[in-house]
Amino acid sequence: MNRLSWFNVTSLTLGFAFLYLPMVILVLYSFNESKLVTVWAGFSTKWYGELLQNEAFLDAAWVTIKVAVISSTFATVLGTMAAYVLVRGGRFLGRTLFSGMIYAPLVMPEVITGLSLLLLFIGIGLDRGVLTIVLAHTTFSMCYVSVVVSSRLMTFDRSLEEAALDLGCSSFDAFRLVTLPIIAPAVISGWLLAFTLSLDDLVIASFTAGPSATTLPIKIFSAVRLGVSPEINALSTIMIGIVTVGVISASLISKRNSLRQQRDEQAAARTA
Amino acid sequence: MQRFVLIAIPYAWLLALFLIPFVIVFKISLSDIALAIPPYTPTLGDGVGPFFSALDFENFAFLASDDLYWKAYISSLRIAAISTILTLLVGYPIAYAMARAPEEWRPTLMMLVILPFWTSFLIRVYAWMGILSQEGFLNQFLLWAGLIDAPLTILNTTTAVYIGIVYTYVPFMILPIFAALDRLDGSLIEAAEDLGCSRLQAFWLVTIPLSKNGIIAGSFLVFIPALGEFVIPSLLGGSGTLMIGKVLWEEFFNNRDWPVASAVAVILLLILIIPIVLFQRNQQRQAEEEA
Numbered sequence: 001m002n003r004l005s006w007f008n009v010t011s012l013t014l015g016f017a018f019l020y021l022p023m024v025i026l027v028l029y030s031f032n033e034s035k036l037v038t039v040w041a042g043f044s045t046k047w048y049g050e051l052l053q054n055e056a057f058l059d060a061a062w063v064t065i066k067v068a069v070i071s072s073t074f075a076t077v078l079g080t081m082a083a084y085v086l087v088r089g090g091r092f093l094g095r096t097l098f099s100g101m102i103y104a105p106l107v108m109p110e111v112i113t114g115l116s117l118l119l120l121f122i123g124i125g126l127d128r129g130v131l132t133i134v135l136a137h138t139t140f141s142m143c144y145v146s147v148v149v150s151s152r153l154m155t156f157d158r159s160l161e162e163a164a165l166d167l168g169c170s171s172f173d174a175f176r177l178v179t180l181p182i183i184a185p186a187v188i189s190g191w192l193l194a195f196t197l198s199l200d201d202l203v204i205a206s207f208t209a210g211p212s213a214t215t216l217p218i219k220i221f222s223a224v225r226l227g228v229s230p231e232i233n234a235l236s237t238i239m240i241g242i243v244t245v246g247v248i249s250a251s252l253i254s255k256r257n258s259l260r261q262q263r264d265e266q267a268a269a270r271t272a
Numbered sequence: 273m274q275r276f277v278l279i280a281i282p283y284a285w286l287l288a289l290f291l292i293p294f295v296i297v298f299k300i301s302l303s304d305i306a307l308a309i310p311p312y313t314p315t316l317g318d319g320v321g322p323f324f325s326a327l328d329f330e331n332f333a334f335l336a337s338d339d340l341y342w343k344a345y346i347s348s349l350r351i352a353a354i355s356t357i358l359t360l361l362v363g364y365p366i367a368y369a370m371a372r373a374p375e376e377w378r379p380t381l382m383m384l385v386i387l388p389f390w391t392s393f394l395i396r397v398y399a400w401m402g403i404l405s406q407e408g409f410l411n412q413f414l415l416w417a418g419l420i421d422a423p424l425t426i427l428n429t430t431t432a433v434y435i436g437i438v439y440t441y442v443p444f445m446i447l448p449i450f451a452a453l454d455r456l457d458g459s460l461i462e463a464a465e466d467l468g469c470s471r472l473q474a475f476w477l478v479t480i481p482l483s484k485n486g487i488i489a490g491s492f493l494v495f496i497p498a499l500g501e502f503v504i505p506s507l508l509g510g511s512g513t514l515m516i517g518k519v520l521w522e523e524f525f526n527n528r529d530w531p532v533a534s535a536v537a538v539i540l541l542l543i544l545i546i547p548i549v550l551f552q553r554n555q556q557r558q559a560e561e562e563a
Contacts, residue, residue, distance in 0.1 A: 005372075007365075007369075008365075008368070008369035008372050008373070009369070011365035011366055011368070011369045012366065012369045012370070012373070012381075015362070015365065015366035015369070016366075016384060018362070018439070018442075019384070019385070019388055019439075019442070019443075020384075020388075022396070022399040022400060022403055022439070023388070023391070023395075023396070023399055025399065025402065025403060025409055026395070026398075026399040026402065029402065039407075078281065078282050078285055079282075081278055081281060081282045082282040082286075084278065085278060085279050085282065085283075089275070089278070089279060092279055094283070098279075098282075098283055098286070101286040101287070101290050101291060102286070103552075104290070105290060107496050107497075107544070107548050107551075109497070109499070109500025109501075109502075109517060109540060109544070110500070110502065110517075111500060111502050111517045111520045111521060111537070111540075112297070112500065112520075112537045112540065112541060115297060115520065115524060115533060115534065115537055116293030116294050116296060116297045116537070117289065117293050119293060119296045119297060119300060119530070119534070120289070120292060120293040120296055123296055135289060136289075138285075138289075139285070139286070139289040139290060142282070142285070146282075171274065172274065196390055199392070200392050200393055200394070202393075202394050202503060203502055203503070203521075206525075207524075217392070217394050220394055220395075220398070221394060221503075224394075224398050224401065224507065225506075225507070227401070228398075228401050228402045228405070232398065233402075236392070236395040236398065236399070239391065239392055239395060240391050240395065243387075243390050243391045243392075244387070244391075246390075247383070247387055247390050251383060
């Protein structure tokens with residue numbers, strides 16, 4: 001049962017080759033000497049050098065990171081509140097509408113979300129810039145955060161909270177001292193998800209960004225429309241590298257934490 | 273009081289930045305284009321009376337009369353449906369092999385499927401531009417292998433759009449199917465084989481029906497976003513590929529016709545409601561079955 005048949009080995013090999021080869025090729029060609037992206041002319045890191053001198057890209061990268069940090073932080077706070085309301089809030093007026101508004105942005109085409117937000121910003125006379133991108137990103141990523149956090153809230157033992165309340169905690173203290181530490185991993189992964197969504201977003205940012213603020217995806221998109229360029233390959237390689245290191249270290253940390261927790265539990269069981 | 277504040281803040285945020293913008297889109301889809309900023313009339317500034325009397329269905333009549341929009345909607349539906357089937361055909365064997373892999377491999381395999389999802393969507397689509405172009409990697413490889421004599425034109429065709437959608441959305445197909453297959457009791461297949469089924473029959477009569485929920489969930493997760501896709505058709509599809517997300521974008525940014533762009537958005541939303549409701553129902557039924 002546990003030995004893989006040749007068919008399964010083939011589909012795993014082909015499947016993962018399909019998922020990873022395009023990115024491997026992209027990374028390889030970022031070290032290509034030639035301006036012609038498809039002709040190999042020897043190893044070189046000159047495109048990385050040119051990238052670092054490209055002020056427009058650096059400015060856009062700075063705006064993107066700023067927007068991502070601010071919007072994912074707001075989204076985490078709002079999304080966690082929304083999740084708490086959905087799971088623990090009981091009945092209140094307009095609950096169906098509320099949960100609809102949490103789930104709808106997840107399936108909404110980005111072009112529609114972007115268009116509608118832009119029309120709102122123009123309607124209320126808000127100048128497009130960093131602020132409008134942050135508002136837009138916060139709105140759609142808080143929904144993702146709330147889905148992640150509410151699935152954690154649903155599975156945890158409510159009697160812990162009740163015990164804290166019985167022992168004299170105010171409901172805010174019970175949340176801060178009991179609930180929050182337990183759901184913290186979900187809140188952190190919600191933040192990371194919101195951060196990458198914001199970093200990644202082209203369509204909504206294109207609608208809500210003004211001339212004063214351009215994000216990296218917008219810059220990349222307008223460069224890429226004219227064709228493949230080695231500078232963009234270099235930039236992509238850097239971004240892929242950061243994500244890979246980030247995801248692998250995050251999974252190692254969470255693995256170490258769960259091992260430590262297991263050890264602690266075993267130690268506690270022994271002393272008891 | 274605390275509870276009220278807790279509910280009110282996210283509620284008010286979503287009302288202001290999600291629901292009201294939709295109402296505005298709907299309103300503008302019923303307005304006339306004007307050469308002003310914002311380029312539509314009437315605005316609420318003119319008062320409520322003229323505001324409502326000036327609304328009409330002209331933009332929708334325009335959409336219905338112009339072939340372009342019909343074709344774009346139909347072609348989006350077709351592209352989304354075909355790429356969903358292709359994604360299923362690519363994703364199912366991968367999910368199946370993952371579920372059959374030794375237990376200690378599975379978390380790593382899962383991570384390998386999720387990892388591309390964390391890298392930029394734009395970059396993953398861009399990667400294919402260099403592979404599919406006339407002098408791109410794929411053509412060079414096929415020429416070198418002697419399989420073709422002249423480079424194929426793949427980039428800027430619908431084929432490239434299919435490849436792009438399958439590539440970027442295949443993790444959404446793999447994960448729910450893997451979840452269904454992972455729970456599948458292996459002894460059921462053994463029983464079927466003991467009772468005289470061939471391996472293929474057992475797969476067809478036992479494995480497929482028992483992973484049905486994963487297949488349905490995965491298909492919706494691919495079909496719904498593919499329908500409104502913008503980046504993939506505009507980078508890989510060229511001018512020949514009509515998709516509604518691209519039409520909306522061009523109507524808004526190139527033609528600056530906001531009322532028509534809004535009308536396109538309203539109709540896209542109406543088309544999407546059907547698969548979204550079906551998907552929700554399916555998820556609910558599944559949750560009930562498990563409970």
